[in-house]
Amino acid sequence: MTAPLISLLTDFGLTDPSVAACKGVILRIVPDARLLDISHGVARYSISQGAALLWAALPHLPAGVHMAVVDPGVGTERRPIALRTGRGDHLVGPDNGLLLPAAERLGGIVAVHALEHAAYRMAPVSRTFHARDIFAPAAAHIARGVPIDAFGPALDVASLVRLNLPAPVHSVGSLEASVVLVDAFGNAQLLAETCDLEAAIGPVSGDDLLTVEAADGGHLGESDSIDLRWRLTYGEAGAGEPLVCLDSYGRLALAVNLGNAATKYGLAPDRRVRIRRT
Secondary structure, three states: OOOEEEEEEEEEOOOOHHHHHHHHHHHHHOOOEEEEEEEEEOOOOOOHHHHHHHHHHHHOOOOOEEEEOOHHHHHHHEEEEEEOOOOOOEEEOOOOOHHHHHHHOOOOOEEEEEOOOOOHHOOOOOOOOOHHHHHHHHHHHOOOOOOOHOOOEEOOOHHHHOOOOOEEEOOOEEEEEEEEEEEOOOEEEEEEHHHHHHHHHHHOOOOEEEEEOOOOOEEOOOEEEEEEEEEHHHHHOOOOOOOEEOOOOEEEEEOOOOOOOOHHOOOOOOOOEEEEOO
16 A cells, blocks of 8 residues: 655744654654655745645645644644545644635535544643644544544534635726745745736737736835736746746746846735736
8 A cells, every 4th residue: 555645834944853853753653654845934924825835736746634834823722623625635734724725726625623632642732832742643643544533523614714815806907916925936926817817907918018016006126117028938038037927836926037026026925916908
C-alpha cells in the first residue's frame, strides 16, 4: 500500500524547531508518512495569505491529509477542527477561515468535527503550540485511518468562521480587485479571474492596452497609474515591461517580466487596484 500523504503549511518559518517538532510528532505516530511542505513562509499571522496558498496548491496534490496552521488565536476559544472534502481530502487546522477556500475548491465540505478527544492529542497540551499538540497528532491519526467522527462532535458547516475576502467589483469600464498574494518573483495575484475582467471591460486579447490605478487613491511606485498590456505569458513582454496576465493558478496577476512588480509598484496583500482600458 502507498504510504499516507500529509502536507504541511504554517507561518512558523524554518529558523526554530517548530516545524521539525510537528513532523516528529507525525512520524512517531505514522513512521512511513510522506511529508510534503507546501510553505512555512506565510507572513506571520496572515490567515488570508495562508488560505490563498492552500487554495492554489491543494488541487495539484494527491488526495491526502493537509495540516495548515496560521493561528494568531491559538489558546483562545477558537476551535481546532478537521474536515473532509468531496474529493476525499482531510484538512486539519484552526477554525479561523484558513481551511475553507481550499476545501470548497476540493469538492466542498462533506463533514467537519471538533478535535476534542484526549486520545488523539499530546499530553499535556500547550496553550501556545496547538500545531504540535493537537493538529499534528490529529493529522497523523487521520492518515493512519482513524475517522474524523472519532475526534469529537460534528459541527455545522454554517457555523465555521469564514474570511471576509473582498470580492472584485465590476463597474462600467473598470474592475476593482485586491491583491491576495505576492509570490517569490514579486508577481501580485489578484482576487479576480479573467471572467471578472471581461465582465467589466469586455473580451481581452494579446496586446490590449490597459491602465492600472490604485483604488485607494495612492501611488503605484513613482506614478499615479501603470500602462501595460494583456499578455498570455511573461515572456511576451520585454525585459522590465509590466503586464497583466492569467497566472498558473487561475487568477489575474500584475507582473513585470524579469522584474518585481510588488517592489516596483508598491503592491502588497490587501492593496486594492482598478483596471480599465487605456
